[in-house]
Amino acid sequence: MVILPLICLCTNKKKNLKRLVQLSILTLLSALNGAVFAQSDTLDLNEVVVKSTRANAKTGMAYSTIREGEIAKQNVGQDIPFLLNQMPSVVVTSDAGAGIGYTGIRVRGSDATRVNVTVNGIPFNDSESQGVFWVNMPDFASSVSSIQLQRGVGTSTNGAGAFGASINVSTLKYSAEPFAEINTSVGSFNSLKTNVMASTGLMDNGFVLDARLSRIASDGFVDRASSDLKSFYVSGGYYGKDNFVRFNVFSGKEKTYQSWYGIPQSLATGDADGFQAFIDRNYYDENFKSELLASGRTYNWYQYENEVDNYQQDHYQLITSFKIGANWRFNPTLHYTKGRGYYEQYKDGRSFEDYGLENVVIGGEVIDETDLIQRKWLDNDFYGAVWSLDYEGQGKLTGSFGGGLNKYDGDHFGEVIWAQYASNGNIRERWYDNTGVKTDFNIYGKGFYQFSEKLNAYLDVQFRNVGLEIDGTTEILAPLSTDDTYSFFNPKFGLNFNIDKANSVYGSFAVGNKEPSRQDIVDAVFSSNVKPKAENLQDIELGFRHLALNTQFEVNGYFMNYKDQLVLTGAINNVGEAVRVNVPKSYRAGIELQVAQKLGEKMLLSVNTTLSSNKIDAFKEFIPSYDGETPDAVNAFDDTDIAFSPNIIAGGSLTYKPAKGLELALLPKYVGKQYLDNTSNDERALDAFFVNDLRVNYSFKPKGLKNVTLSLLVNNLFNVEYESNGYTYSYLYYGLITENFVYPQAGTNFLAALKIRM
Template identity: 45%
Template structure:
């Protein structure tokens, strides 16, 4: 639940016994259906399905750097870790996790931009939280098991719905129509008491109807002390398909309960000698003994509903219209020492004005709306017109459930709201003219935000943004292509930014220039980028009172760099996929008050923006049933603040993982059994992939003001493993 406004995460998932107690009868009932239903309508038009995502995804001829990831690519590693960790080896990507082992709260940065600046859509529907702009995949446990593909665009990319893409956009597509019946039972176990149990099944296409479903349970104690996760997720869809019509009704969501682990470690001695120490929930009893509150947890449940209607009118025209509705509710619970009664609207007790207490901070929200697109396509023209209208309604409130002197009755010490309307219209044209493919993308977006809070005055703001993009791809010959791109993006402030006094909208101009080379055994994309910002919200390095990063407008800033992405087939059985990003990320004329004096520090490095990121995967694949991969990731030195302070340095790290899978073919009833294994951090490197940096003015120690600096770090697990077995019917 990180911030009061990102808030929460889900209630306690059921035990494994309860899970399988309900799972096994379901399997017994559904297996006869999935194994013996007849396949009809094998030739359902694939293009009807693809219109779901074509309006937000880039295509090969578009002048945009992107990477497609199919479900087959992540299947060998899909053993419980979350989507950001599964995307760790893509270009310009840096990932981290609070609990240290990839389960629970996980995060991803692209080109130095954090998750609140990465636009994420699920089948074209916005996923980012409307107020915090955050993406909390912990709310969708094991969602990777219900995905068909993912596309990560770097930079501004193409127009999409939801919060502006200020570093990247990620589109997730759920399962396509499955003509044949199937069932899968997957189980995995690993270090830190990790376990994952998943049932996937589908009826196959029969009389125009087809159904898919998944239920999952993931649990882990976490690498960090008490950083446990107990997660339940589900996915269900029903598809109606004819030659020209596809209607998809989809429901998915989950519950999560995680012990808080978002404070990191400040003590250097503990970082060296007690790397798993977790200060969350720490308090001291009346005898001065250190204790930990056993329910310092984050709890959230979220349910998504989508209804898509895709229609093909003729060989040129198709359309998609989608309705969506998301419900979320949850809280995080905290033990707080020496709190003032008055701050919680509580009466003093027998002359005592302070107390230890337990509080819950709640978010109760709904998000609903409509997206639509019409597509015209012929041999040389690809034209899309579309848009979306979405509304968010959020309630923020806090309760005190216990004090050391008495138990309050119906105490609600704050009660706030945030409502947001988001409307956008766009048109996209890709026109082939000889060897040149011209791309034009125009979007107009309106945001209406109303909110109140105990920390800022009532807000009633309206933002109107025009976001044009244009570029061209020149096909030199069969193998070589050059492209150039310009994109403009604007982004409204988050609720937290109003709290911190940084409520200015951001503006970005993105320039991309690239070369693509493709032949049978080699594919290369060399891309240069220059991202010019005005009022970019950069992380200060500090955290707020609930462990979330604080941002500030930095005035003028930029990111400039080169990305190289490649796939090389070295032989029939051996391939490699190296990528490298070299960049410079700078605040311009950055001002900072040190020792009571405001200084112009000139150009400083933007926080959490390493100048070098390298990834690679060496893969040995024999036939279709055995695969072995060595996965490597190098992340260069980062500053956790914007003043280039030595104390704010997050050291470079180089991590290697081994992934292997083997599929054993069985017979007609049990198709195969797939064995998978993942050995993470094989050289047992001690490293920290995230942290925080803070400064404050000390006016008490002497006659002059002194600026004090401090830092904290989030240790990641050493060598650890996950192994799994997937039985396919």
């Protein structure tokens, strides 16, 4: 099967040498025997699949889209959140401090559990936690053709409810021409990224095959916060004139040393008095104090050599699109995701009773605790189907119907893999085991109606039904059995009016509903015993756009009114995780400004700024007491700020192209003060920070190659010391004690990259 295409290639050795290299990388091409590479006019056919989940100028909503070319400029090793850092209302963070490993993103103050993420229209949020773990998809950006960030409720139709934003990722665009590509990045903290990519391009017989193999490794800015990340992506498709079938297989395997604890804020900020008070009240000795001071901002609490998070996730997507008659298109998609892995931790002085084990008796002495090593496992399957039926008439009305049915089946269990005293436990003693099964069904209809040349309307209605069953034993050895069902109706309406060719105004009203997470339900059973309520959001967006040749301007105002929003209380559960509680009324209101101005032929200035107010009408803070004398405290607050919701966020870029193929960009980012809880207490806050990155890209086309690109990314150019994330907890112990922990980000660091495309 391989011989015949190689003979065809060798008829003109010089012309086809590069193609032989491409074929050697993609041996699967043997199935496409004797095919000839060709251009195609069907490059946009893929867009119909993600059309139903994407916003456009007619939806009356705030959104930003970053395309393949812009992604490639920034994609030198950091995770996807850091590639979106310059988008409006975005704040990113990294546990390891340098954008590799565990990273996070907040939009309008909403964290990952409240951001709806889809990949090719398929839900990507974890069904139970509702979070998004980008570390499970290392170097995925190298296979991405576009990312759209919709702020607010957006047009989300599949997956978790969007309470701050929607991120829609597409990998479906293909190259018309064949290529093979090698990428290498090196940088600070022994960071190294390597990948190889190749594509057949679209052939005359309609087939295309793309592939990527990647590895990213980094020691991290924080001590021992290393990452060893591997992934691959293979996609094969057949494209007819109006139809296509595409099968994607991609996988990520991550092994990251944990850096989840953070460091005391007083250590991060150099507050000597505050740091000494921290040492004294926690009864730490001088040796430990010296250890903390020696490491400073890079200190990592975890010392055990295998304190790692080890997880693999495999994705399978069958994506199709069929034209039906003159005006209809049917887009069915099947998907399956397999995830499995654990995180391992060393624990000292643990009670046998906490693990369901018997005390040990040695020489008449009763030993009731032991040092041990535990693994907490997650083994899950997520599968289902999403579909849309699009009406593509030439009249005033266009629209689509669609929906999805998805199921998640997850096993949670813990193992003791070593103990100083084994008691009656076995190797890999399983001390807890429970399952979570979640079904998610939705159906929607959306349409656009063109009233006139200038005015159009958008209407979207969605019904969503969610069922969650949890059964088994929790890690505190308590039985748990719950079966909850939620039904939601989510309407959206938008208007867009084109004043003239350059100017338009828009507005929209959208409703979003969201079920509690698994952890919210578990915490409620064992703490307040009050079942958490589903959350409701009413989102109003109003905006003006000016799109001219050299100037683009947009101002968007929003009011996001929440009912029963789940917010942090300041309390923690039995395993040290933060507890959330419903608050009846809260809101986020703000103005987002975006300006892009061409400054001559070689320079472009882009600026975005968000000014906002994020408030809870009434909030009660719970403070536990541990001294046995003082009662627990409950403090009431009115009109208080929502945690991690800065009032000012600004970003942008100043791009200069001094010569052909050479581009320099200064990327500034300002994030205002962020409160760590909902008390508006300045003593529990992250300071505002202003950092600048520098990006340099130089591309040229040497003889015999399609393209060579040299890239340099200097992060935190002026070596600012700042923290972008943290947590706080308070308790009573003969007085009020508050502990703030933060995650320092790296000072000046760099990544340099070389890309060769053949």
